[in-house]
Amino acid sequence: MADEALSAGVVARRLGIAVTTLRTWHQRYGLGPSEHVPGRHRRYTPADLIRLETMRRLTANGVAPAEAARWAVQAPDAALPGPAPRTEGRGARDGGGGATIPVGRSGPAARGLARAAMRLDSNAINEVIDRAIRTGGVVVTWDTLLRPVLAGLGERHAATAALIEVEHLVSRCVSEAFAAVVRAHAPNGPPRILLSCADEEQHSLPLEALGAALAEAGIAHRLLGARVPVRALLGAVHRTGPAAVVLWSQTRSTADPTQLTALLAGPRRPLLVFAAGPGWRADSLPAGVVRPANLAEALSLAAAVRDSLDQSAAG
Amino acid sequence: MADEALSAGVVARRLGIAVTTLRTWHQRYGLGPSEHVPGRHRRYTPADLIRLETMRRLTANGVAPAEAARWAVQAPDAALPGPAPRTEGRGARDGGGGATIPVGRSGPAARGLARAAMRLDSNAINEVIDRAIRTGGVVVTWDTLLRPVLAGLGERHAATAALIEVEHLVSRCVSEAFAAVVRAHAPNGPPRILLSCADEEQHSLPLEALGAALAEAGIAHRLLGARVPVRALLGAVHRTGPAAVVLWSQTRSTADPTQLTALLAGPRRPLLVFAAGPGWRADSLPAGVVRPANLAEALSLAAAVRDSLDQSAAG
DNA sequence: AATTCGACGCATGAATCGACGCAACTCGTA
C-alpha cells in the first residue's frame, strides 16, 4: 500500500482541474504518468504528482502552460523563476481556455491568479498576491493585478451568474493579504484617517487596498466595514474625530451626496472629506469634497493630510 | 469476558453480505479479524465487528468501498452518517438565539475586547484577539471570548439599530485574526474539507473559526465565502471532490435541507456532510448528515476525516 | 458433518480512455 497508484480522477481532484485536462496535458506536453500503456488507465506515482504540482505552481504564477510543462518535465522540483517574472517582448503566446477569467493584458501574474482562482486554490492565490505585494507594493499590485482580476471576475459572474464562489474566495484572500500588510507594518501614531463605505455599499475591498497602502506608507488609519449607515458613520466621526474621512461608493446607487453633506455639517467636522470610488458623480458633490481619481492619488492626498497634521501638531 | 468469537458465517449474516465478501474485504482491504492465522478459520471480535459495520454503513451510503475500508480500518468508532440522526441534546448553545448574553461574565478579556471595539481601536482589538488565540487556541478563544462579544454586539445592534460600524470592525478583526492563523500554520497536503455557508447565509465567521481551528490542527481546508448558492456549491464540490463538506446555517431561514440533499445526491458525493450551525433543525435533516454540536466537535470529526484519508506523499 | 479457507472467475456498474470539438482568451495585423 506504500506504492500509491493514484487514479486520474483522484489526481485531478487534488489539483483542482478536470480529468480531461490531465489527459490533455499528457498528450500535449508529455506531462503524464511515467509508465502508461495506451488504452490502460493512468496511474500516477508520487514523482508524477510532484511534476504536476510544479506545473500547477508555475501556471499559477503566470507562466504559459506550454513553457511550464516543459519546465516541469525536466526539473520537477524547480522553484519559481526570477524575482519577478517580467515578460516583455517574449513571443510566448498565452491564451486562456475554457471557463476562465478575462484579464486582458494585465501581465502574467494576473493570468496566474485567475487560474489559481478558478481552481479554488487559496494557497496559490495567497502565494501570488503576497509575492506581488512584496515585490511591487500595494498600489501597483492593486492596479495591475487585483483590480483587473476582480473586475474580470465580476464581469464574468454578472454575465454567467456562476463563479460566485470563486469571487468570494478571491475577495477573502485579497482582504486577508491587505490585513496582513496592515498588521506587518506597525502603526505609528494615532489613526487620524477614517475609511468607510457609503451606506448600502458592500464593496469594501478598494478601501482595504487604500488602508493597506496607507499602512505601507506608515500612515495609521481606521477602517469601518461595508454598509455603514449614515448615522453610524456620523457616530464614529463624532467619537473618534478623524482629520480626514474617505467615503467609498462603488456604484451610483450608493453614492448619495447627502452623506457627504452630513459629514461636513456634523459636529467635529473632519478637515478633509474624500469621495472615492466610481459611484460618485463629480457634478453632484458638495463643495469642499475631494474626489481622488485612483488609489495612488488617494494615497498621496492622505499622506499630505498626515504631513500637514504633523506640522500643526508641532506647536 | 464474553469475548465472543463470531465466525465468518454469523458475521456475514448479521451484516447482510456474503461470506465470500467478508473474505474479499479481508484480503483486498485488510479489513478482517485482528488475529488470524492463514488457513485457520476467522474469528471476529466485537471490535472487528464494529469496523465491519462501519464499512457496511459507509458503502451503503454510496462511499467508494476502497475509501470506506480505509476509513473503517482506522476510525471505526467515529460518528458516521446514520439513518436516524438522533444526536441532539437540546440547544445547549446556539449563538443566534434570543437569550440575553451581554458580555456579562465572560472574563476580563471579553470586557476589554468590547471596550476596544467601542473605541473602534482596531489595534487593541487585534492585540486582544491575538493574545487569546496564542495562549488558549482558536477553539477556546472562539467559545469564551469572540462568540460572547459578537453575540452581545449583535443583540445590542439589533435593538438599538446602532453600533453597526462597531460590529463590522470587530468582525473584520476576527476574520483577519483567523486568517492569520491559517496563514501561520503551513497547510500540509491537499485540502479535502470544504467549508461553505448555506445559500443566502451571510454569517461566515463561525466557519472561519472552524477553518482556523483546522489549520491549527494541521488540517488543510477550503473555505468558500458567505452566501454560496447551491449551484455554486455543487460546482465547487464537483470540481474539487472534497472528502467532507461543512455547510453552515446561522438562522433557520437559511437552513434549507434541500441543499444537503443535493450534496448527497450529486456527483462526486462527499464522504461526509456536516450540517453545522444553529439554523438546522435536527428532525429535518436528510439521512447521512452529521450535525456537530459545537466547534470542538466539528473539529474532531473533521480531524477524523483527515486521518482516514491521509496517506499521501508530502509534496 | 457442517463450515470455512484460499483461489479463481464472472457479471455489473463506475471510472477512464482516446478523439473530437467548442468556447474563450490573447496577440498580431489590418
Next chain:
DNA sequence: TACGAGTTGCGTCGATTCATGCGTCGAATT
C-alpha cells in the same frame, strides 16, 4: 477597432478497463 490565428481548458461520446460483490470448487478446519 475589428478580425483571424494560435492556445488551452474542458464537455461529450462510444468503447474499454477496473473495481467489487459474490458464486463455485477442492482441501482443510472445527
